[in-house]
Amino acid sequence: xxxxxxxxxxxxxxxxxxxxxxxxxxxxxxxxxxxxxxxxxxxxxxxxxxxxxxxxxxxxxxxxxxxxxxxxxxxxxxxxxxxxxxxxxxxxxxxxxxxxxxxxxxxxxxxxxxxxxxxxxxxxxxxxxxxxxxxxxxxxxxxxxxxxxxxxxxxxxxxxxxxxxxxxxxxx
Numbered sequence: 001x002x003x004x005x006x007x008x009x010x011x012x013x014x015x016x017x018x019x020x021x022x023x024x025x026x027x028x029x030x031x032x033x034x035x036x037x038x039x040x041x042x043x044x045x046x047x048x049x050x051x052x053x054x055x056x057x058x059x060x061x062x063x064x065x066x067x068x069x070x071x072x073x074x075x076x077x078x079x080x081x082x083x084x085x086x087x088x089x090x091x092x093x094x095x096x097x098x099x100x101x102x103x104x105x106x107x108x109x110x111x112x113x114x115x116x117x118x119x120x121x122x123x124x125x126x127x128x129x130x131x132x133x134x135x136x137x138x139x140x141x142x143x144x145x146x147x148x149x150x151x152x153x154x155x156x157x158x159x160x161x162x163x164x165x166x167x168x169x170x171x172x
Contacts, residue, residue, distance in 0.1 A: 004082075004085050004165060008087070012098060019096055019098035020099060021100040022101050023062075024052050024102070025051075025062045025105075026103050027108055028082055028105060037138055038129070043149075046131075048162060050105075051069075060106065069117065069120075070130060071117055077110075078107075082166075085161070087158060088100055089101060139163045142163070
């Protein structure tokens with residue numbers, strides 16, 4: 001899969017420190033200029049649905065599972081590679097200093113009706129919910145959060161980059 005971007009967090013000066021890799025799949029679901037995203041109240045941002053790929057899963061199986069869980073999407077089909085985004089972030093738990101996060105992004109189609117999401121407790125606590133939104137509005141919202149919010153999460157730069165890339169390549 002083509003590499004869209006590789007980035008290293010400003011707090012990391014030495015990539016030879018102890019690190020592990022976390023793989024995730026992220027879904028790009030478009031209807032014209034509307035895109036299915038997750039809004040998270042805690043961070044005041046929009047992000048692509050998706051998440052960690054379990055050890056026994058392929059990237060696409062992880063994508064389908066996460067998309068169903070987070071949005072209630074079903075009949076997921078026409079899955080196609082879009083690109084990957086890798087980042088090196090600080091890690092503050094035992095045995096590791098850095099997490100190498102690799103996000104595999106795929107376009108896909110779903111049925112129009114969303115079923116009830118099966119969010120995890122921390123996602124519910126963070127105020128996460130799926131929503132259809134105009135992609136340009138989502139980008140503007142995330143850019144405003146980047147510029148003005150102290151509660152933004154570390155993933156907002158990745159998500160905003162990916163949304164802009166989707167506009168450039170898929171909404172011609």
